[in-house]
Amino acid sequence: MPELVLTVEGQPLRVPAGISVLAALQGAAHWSLRRSLSGQRRGALCGMGTCFECRARVDGVLVRTCLIPVQPGMTVELLE
Numbered sequence: 770m771p772e773l774v775l776t777v778e779g780q781p782l783r784v785p786a787g788i789s790v791l792a793a794l795q796g797a798a799h800w801s802l803r804r805s806l807s808g809q810r811r812g813a814l815c816g817m818g819t820c821f822e823c824r825a826r827v828d829g830v831l832v833r834t835c836l837i838p839v840q841p842g843m844t845v846e847l848l849e
């Protein structure tokens with residue numbers, strides 16, 4: 770399977786092409802992607818764009834990572 774490289778929190782991450790950004794993050798053990806207003810860690814729930822718990826910045830834009838396929842050279846910043 771072809772692979773590509775993302776940058777996650779400043780570190781290179783090699784992932785299979787064709788997966789979602791969320792799958793790439795979870796494959797690298799990034800289970801908590803953001804914090805609630807009260808400071809609790811939050812992780813993805815639905816995997817289909819409904820819960821909004823998988824939000825992160827991808828190339829500077831706030832997105833639901835479960836809906837975005839990985840692309841070579843993407844930069845991902847978590848909201849923790």
Ligand code: FES
Binds near residue numbers: 816818820835836
């Ligand atoms: S995991 Fe629920 S919107 Fe992405």
